[in-house]
Amino acid sequence: MFLIKIEKNTFAIPFRTHINHRFSFLTVPAEKKGIDFSKAVVIYKSSYIDNTRKAIINRQERKVIMKDEVKIINKFSKYVRDYKSLIQKGERRFYYAFSTLQYFHQELGIDNIKTNSKEY
Numbered sequence: 001m002f003l004i005k006i007e008k009n010t011f012a013i014p015f016r017t018h019i020n021h022r023f024s025f026l027t028v029p030a031e032k033k034g035i036d037f038s039k040a041v042v043i044y045k046s047s048y049i050d051n052t053r054k055a056i057i058n059r060q061e062r063k064v065i066m067k068d069e070v071k072i073i074n075k076f077s078k079y080v081r082d083y084k085s086l087i088q089k090g091e092r093r094f095y096y097a098f099s100t101l102q103y104f105h106q107e108l109g110i111d112n113i114k115t116n117s118k119e120y
Contacts, residue, residue, distance in 0.1 A: 001013060001014055001015070001055075002014075002015065002035050002065070002072070003043070003049070004072075004073055004076055004077075006076070006077055006080060009042050009104075009107055009108070010042070010043045010046075011040045011041065011042060011043070011076070011080075012040065012041050012043050012049075013035050013036065013037060013039070013040040013076065014035070014036055014039050014040075015027075015033070015034070015035055015036075015057070015061070016033070016034065016035075016036040016039065017031065017032060017033050018032050019032045019033070019034055019036055020032065021038065021095070022095075023036070023037040023038045023079055023095070023099070024036045024037055024038070025037070025068070025071070025072045025075055025076075027058075027060070027061040027064040027065060028058070028060060028061060028064075033058075033061065034061075035065075035072060035076075037075075037076050037079045037099075038098055038099045038100065039100055040076070040100055040101065041100055041103075041104070042104045042107045080101065080108070083096055083099060083101050083108075084108055084109070084110050087105070087110050088110055
């Protein structure tokens with residue numbers, strides 16, 4: 001997991017392979033490996049994060065992440081902002097249909113969804 005704190009929320013974003021959409025940050029583009037924004041979850045308690053075990057990550061991926069950490073944070077922040085904006089406008093878009101953000105509206109401060117929302 002890649003951890004990011006945005007506003008008051010801490011997000012855990014998983015590393016995945018075979019990513020076939022743009023809501024990600026590819027660390028090994030040729031192999032479609034990277035960090036998948038669409039599967040991010042909000043971490044409620046820091047005790048949910050296991051700091052007792054060392055994470056193992058591909059050396060090449062680690063190098064990319066260390067170099068582009070700010071770029072990853074900015075891209076994910078935009079992903080969250082865009083999602084919130086669409087939902088607050090009462091719109092739903094197909095490309096967010098599988099986003100885990102739909103389960104965290106209260107945490108994102110968008111628990112009051114307009115009832116005239118368009119379906120996917």
